[in-house]
Amino acid sequence: MTKNELMNKLKQQLKRLEQDVLQHDSQLPKTQQKMLLDIERFNRSLFIQSGAKLFPCIEQIAKNIEQLEKQFTFKLAQQTMLYHCQRIQDQFTAVKRALQATPLDIKTAQHKKTIKRKMAVKRHQLAHQESGFSWIASHVMQNSHKLYEELNKHLNWQKKMQYKIDILQSELAHCHESDKITRQNEILLLHRRLGKCRQAITYIEERIQLYERPNKNRNYS
Template sequence: MNTQQLLKKLTKQLDALREEVIIHDKNLNPWQKKLLQDTERFNNELFIQHGAILFPCITQIHSNICQLEKLIKLKVTKQAIELSCAKIEDRFTAVKRAINSTTTNINIVKQQKANARARYARKSEQAHAETEFDWIASSVMQNSHAIYEELNKHFNWARKIEQKIAKMESNLENCHSTDKIKLQNDILLMHRRLGKCRQAIRYIEDRIQTIERPYQSNNR
């Protein structure tokens, strides 16, 4: 294949890839573009490009082909031309791979953001719990005997609340319609109390683990 045929082949490849990229970019919705706006899709040696839109890559490949044409006119060595062609082919391959992986990249970023939100929610919940149960920390957390007594006390409270809920739900079946709404609200209130009690139990258990961890490490 002579140099003119080579340039014609690369230009034809670029035209076909341009059509694919135009369709790809057109099918992206604003949310997807925003999601990938800070994502690097390529190695910096291949393209200078960020985000979901791939058309800037077409412009850069076009510049590469123009540079190759100049090299041919300067009658550089065959090895230099082959090296330039190899780099252009690498860019073609990279863009095709990026077109096929856009959906995967979107799902990865979505999962990363969801994980970040979940971590933030857990930290917020933990911070809230620590603030809410400060009275436990201030009164019993420095005394290993007292902390287990507090844990047992909350387990007993939780069991009594569960029994009370079960009784109220049993009464609900035979309750007069005029009293049913009030009883349902009372059951809901008891469930909230049970939830708070279980949160306190988890808080105390976490603190027990924190206290006992250094002791366990020293006895290994």
Template sequence: MNTQQLVSMLKQQLTQLERDALAHDQNLAPNHRQTLQQIERFNSQLFSQQGGLLSPCIAQLRQDIQKLEKQLSLKLGGQVIQLSCDRIQDRFIALKRALLTTNINLKAEAQRKASNRARYAKKQQQSAQDSGFGWIASNVMQNSHQLYAELNKHLNWAQKFEQKIEQMEANLEFCHSDDKIKLQNDILLMHRRLGKCKQAISYIEERIQLFERPRQGYPR
């Protein structure tokens, strides 16, 4: 094969590859483009390319072929020509592989994100159990509306406990000595309930902040 035939063959291959790359990019859904932006699909020395679109790589390959054509016309040394041919071949192979592996990359990324979500949920569940308020998390961690409803319920309970304590302490002053010990114990028990309720309020408020905070690296 002479040099003219070589260049002609490379241009024909590039034309076909360009059609494939354009078709690939047109069929790529916007959310898939966004997903592929997070994946390094090429060695940085092969292509300067970001995101899911592959057609921008065609222009770089075309420049390589034009450069090779010029080198051949100038009859540069065989080593220079070989280096250019090797680079073009590596880029052709890499681009063809990228065209074939888009779906594989998307599935792998989806599995990775699902695994991250599962680990995040497990971590949150363990955190809830360790805090002693797992019963809250299991019932209301599905969405922020449930969390706010649970927060409101505990705030109402805390208010009722405080009012009850205030009333009992007022009664204590006029209570018969025989009943004072029992009433004091009841007040102590009510304080304990109020304390647990306030702890639950703080815990739910933390869950709300975690739920509404943007989760970097995880999809919503």
């Protein structure tokens, strides 16, 4: 095969592959592009590329073919020329495999995302169980709307307990001596409950911040 025949063959291969890649890239939804964003799909010795779109590979192959064409003018050793030709063929093969592997890569990325989400939920559930606030339903911790409902519930409890403490303290100043101990015990018990309620309010507010922080960036994982 002459130099011209070889170069024409490589350029024709590239043109056909480019059409397949352009079709592949244009048909990928943005959600799937995000899933494959950080995935390395090639050996670094072949391409510097990551993510879903494969057109950067076409650009790199085109540059390699152009360099090969220039190298013919330098009359390099046959072994060197064969090496460069083989490398270009390896790149063609790798891109074709990547085209076929995209659906599997997407399924793998979806599976990893699901596992990551489940692990995050388990971590939150375990942290909740160990927090000392297990009377708050675990499913509440996974829903911002329910978290706000729970916060409002505790804020109302806090207000009611503080109001009752104020009433009891007012009664304490005017009640009979025999009733003072009872009133003091009631006030002490309410102060304990109030302290626990305030701790729960702080805890829920922290959960809301943790829940909403990733949502502000992109989504909750």
